[in-house]
Amino acid sequence: MSTHTSLSRPTLNLVRLPHGEGLELPAYETAGAAGMDLRAGVPADRPLMLTPGKRALVPTGFIFEVPAGYEAQIRPRSGLAFKHGITCLNTPGTIDSDYRGEVKVLLVNLGDEEFIIERGMRIAQMVIAPVTQVTVREADGASETARGAGGFGSTGV
């Protein structure tokens, strides 16, 4: 058994929507993959055409019940970005653990040719990551550090 399968894993419950019928479940493509690929839930007879500069909210066909204490991050696939200029506009997209709507992927075409999104195409990937929520408290001042207010290139190139 590989180390990847022996690690204990939280469970991600997925609810398939009617238009998700027949779509493959999101899955890790390799044993050590960080992300699960998400597939386009567009109708088979109505592929989505993304012309250069345009964006579209692409359905996945599923509701994801992200476990409490985690988020799902929707990220671009590098192959689509490199070959076609297709990326996620709001990357990384954030799926909250209390969200119960359909997960959708906001794609944008930054390339110079139209791109056709067919049903079942792997359009993005989703990484499940732990989330830390903090308690917010207003303070009178910030502690001193060597960096201070330096930023935006203050340490040089």
Ligand SMILES: O=c1ccn([C@H]2C[C@H](O)[C@@H](COP(=O)(O)OP(=O)(O)OP(=O)(O)O)O2)c(=O)[nH]1
């Ligand atoms: O790429 C994305 C990003 C978000 N969502 C869904 C799940 C997420 O939990 C919800 C809200 O996302 P976000 O907080 O990024 O958007 P908002 O503009 O702040 O909307 P809201 O006021 O609903 O939080 O929208 C997606 O399906 N895909």
Ligand SMILES: [Mg+2]
């Ligand atoms: Mg929000």
